[in-house]
Amino acid sequence: MMMSLGLGICTSDRTAAKWWPEGAALAIDFTAGLAMRNGVRLSPADLLVCNRPTPGWTADTQGNLNETPPDRIRLTNRGLLVEEARENLFLHSGSPATRSLVLAPGSYTLSVHSQGHAALSGSATGTASPQMPLSFELTTSGTVTVTPHRPSPEHPMHVQLEAGPFATSPIATGASPVTRAADAITFADPTWLTPQATTLLVEWEQVAPAELAQNGVQNLLRWRAAGTISRLRSGGRVMAQVQGTNQELILNTGSPTSAPTGIHQLGTALAPNDMAVAWSQSVDGVGGLSTDTSGIAVTPVDAGWVGSSGQGEFLNGMLRKLTLWSSRLPDNAIQQLVQ
Helix, strand or coil: CCCCCCCCCCCCCCCCCCCCCCCCCEEEECCCCEEEECCEEECHHHHEEEECCCCEEEECCCCCEEEECCCCCEEECCEEEECCCEEECCCCCCCCCCEEEEECCEEEEEEEEECCEEEEEECCCEEEECCECEEEEECCCEEEEEEEECCCCCCCEEEEEEECCCCCCCCCCCCCCEEECCCEEEECCHHHCCCCCEEEEEEEEECCCHHHCHHHEEEEEEEEECCEEEEEEEECCCEEEEEECCCCEEEEEECCCCCCCEEEEEEEEECCCCEEEEECHHHHCCCEEEEECCCCECCCEEEEEECCCCCCCCCCEEEEEEEEECCCCCHHHHHHHCC
């Protein structure tokens, strides 16, 4: 498999001019590899802990593939990639030759990276190319044959066949299938989040189809307080769900629709009996604001996750930016943030 190991983007800049929004107490720009907490410049890796015991590959905006070592967050200029675990069943993925595989019933996706295309025959048929993965369903066990085609032996090509209804990032294989572990990413110190007086802004790139999300949820940001779970999420809907002191949802609202492929923003402002959620026009073609004036969020926060629940409900996409203000900004301000 021919992939170039890139040095990636700069992940620490302590001397550059101020880049974060006015008044922010915490900001992470994953696309630029920058982070700040209380005016101190950091890197995203200073704030986050990654548990992924295997390497992972990530494509940048130019399509270049970069390898990230185990237990390191996967950053490129597209943002922070957070994915579920997957296994590439196609052997010698970087020097592909025609192979037949016996598959159990289920959903599968054939994908191609770099150049060329791959034809599928047997129990399922079709063609996969770099921009067009091929997903298929087997209702009974069957044999499929994958026939790679590349312009010449010198051209790089990677072939992937994985169990799942959509394609994920490349997993390099040799003589045996290889599994890439899930990205379980947490905050090293979650105490910065005070949901009784805060405004959160999340920007993400929707990659995996929302309708295929596990349990209908693709987590953007998730936190735990007094045993309760709150979250900002994509998936079946783009919305905020915040638990109150009576262990019930005091905020459960947002866009009435799911997010299409592309870049989106979700803003959430929290204060006792005064909460609001705003979403970008990119989500539903309109954008909007929803408010709730009853309830007090649970504190203190003792754990926080980025892009998943740690074990499920993965974003399977790119987090681009995360910003926090230690106050409840006005409704018109959060609407401006998501424009």
